[in-house]
Amino acid sequence: MKKYKSVCLIAFFPFLLPGNKVTIVTFxxxxxxxxxxxxDTLYVVNFWATWCEPCVKELPAxxxxxxxxxxxxxxxxxxxxNAPREINTVQKFVDSKNLNIxxxxxxxGNPNNWIDKIDSSWSGAIPATVMxxxxxxxxxxxxxxxSETLEKAIQSKIK
Amino acid sequence: xKKVLFLSAAIIxxxxxxxxxxxxxxxxxxFSLKNIDGKMVSLTDYKEAKGFIVIxxxxxxxxxxxxxxxxxxxxxxxxxxxYPVIAINPNDPTQVAEDSYGIxxxxxxxxxxxxxxxxxxxxxxxxxYGAAHTPHVFVLQKSGSDFxxxxxxxxxxxxxxxxxxxxxxxxxxxxxxxxxxxxxxxSTKAIGCGIKWxx
Numbered sequence: 366m367k368k369y370k371s372v373c374l375i376a377f378f379p380f381l382l383p384g385n386k387v388t389i390v391t392f393x394x395x396x397x398x399x400x401x402x403x404x405d406t407l408y409v410v411n412f413w414a415t416w417c418e419p420c421v422k423e424l425p426a427x428x429x430x431x432x433x434x435x436x437x438x439x440x441x442x443x444x445x446x447n448a449p450r451e452i453n454t455v456q457k458f459v460d461s462k463n464l465n466i467x468x469x470x471x472x473x474g475n476p477n478n479w480i481d482k483i484d485s486s487w488s489g490a491i492p493a494t495v496m497x498x499x500x501x502x503x504x505x506x507x508x509x510x511x512s513e514t515l516e517k518a519i520q521s522k523i524k
Numbered sequence: 525x526k527k528v529l530f531l532s533a534a535i536i537x538x539x540x541x542x543x544x545x546x547x548x549x550x551x552x553x554x555f556s557l558k559n560i561d562g563k564m565v566s567l568t569d570y571k572e573a574k575g576f577i578v579i580x581x582x583x584x585x586x587x588x589x590x591x592x593x594x595x596x597x598x599x600x601x602x603x604x605x606x607y608p609v610i611a612i613n614p615n616d617p618t619q620v621a622e623d624s625y626g627i628x629x630x631x632x633x634x635x636x637x638x639x640x641x642x643x644x645x646x647x648x649x650x651x652x653y654g655a656a657h658t659p660h661v662f663v664l665q666k667s668g669s670d671f672x673x674x675x676x677x678x679x680x681x682x683x684x685x686x687x688x689x690x691x692x693x694x695x696x697x698x699x700x701x702x703x704x705x706x707x708x709x710x711s712t713k714a715i716g717c718g719i720k721w722x723x
Binding site: 414416417418419446448450475476477480481487488489490491492507508 | 586620656657660677678681682684685690691709712713714715716717718719
């Protein structure tokens with residue numbers, strides 16, 4: 366019975382499990398995580414995919430900055446653009462890299478309907494990174510970061 | 525010093541502005557690029573064509589792979605109607621080995637491409653067109669000696685699942701051009717692999 370209870374708990378509250386659980390979100394749900402948060406935290410949202418080489422290459426830079434700003438008002442979100450059916454691949458990747466940044470998998474439907482809502486200058490190529498503060502977009506970049514360029518970008522926006 | 529700074533800022537702003545490539549309605553440049561058989565291919569080689577489906581694509585990108593058979597189908601359907609596919613690989617193979625000329629040849633042979641698969645070695649064509657990722661489509665219509673851009677963007681609205689596609693953007697564009705109708709939508713966006721530019 367005890368065992369049954371814990372299975373139930375995990376079924377309804379998967380975040381009780383240890384590790385970093387990848388969650389599938391719709392586009393409006395994604396916006397609720399960062400774009401529409403009206404507080405002075407800087408939300409750094411990175412669009413990536415497990416198959417995207419330059420995205421994977423810049424992960425350590427984000428991990429490093431994540432640790433550096435853990436106690437500051439900076440939050441990072443990785444938005445995987447893998448297909449929703451690839452959630453297990455994404456989860457395995459997240460586990461193998463010990464990523465502790467929040468990872469969402471966007472099930473946004475036709476990208477043509479939401480790419481411009483992130484930024485009208487975005488071609489759709491990944492990686493791409495957008496930052497929000499006080500419910501407003503304060504930064505957008507298409508292309509990869511190094512630790513130095515990411516640090517610079519964050520620094521310029523937390524002041 | 526201030527002047528220099530202002531000037532360099534202006535140059536940077538200007539160059540990024542001019543780097544955006546073609547918009548719908550612009551005249552596209554002709555080019556001469558090497559095909560997988562070693563021969564050079566130009567738009568002007570196609571005397572009978574009414575236009576072109578120019579697709580910047582590559583070997584390695586999962587999106588390009590997902591669209592490969594749909595690209596083949598586009599050529600099968602539209603080459604005979606005057607809109608052949610011209611595929612161009614703009615990626616720097618020193619960054620992604622899978623995008624090498626040899627693998628382009630192997631890929632075209634394995635899938636029996638009936639259209640040219642060209643290598644944009646200097647990346648000048650991709651830059652002029654404003655291609656940003658693979659696959660990225662430019663539908664051109666011949667008008668006298670000009671090639672007018674009529675559509676820019678995605679092949680359709682679902683890269684992952686061809687059976688779930690609702691809007692076939694490129695087909696819709698070419699069908700409208702063949703019927704003498706305006707193209708709508710004339711530009712769309714899709715997620716793709718950024719072009720691997722030479723550093």
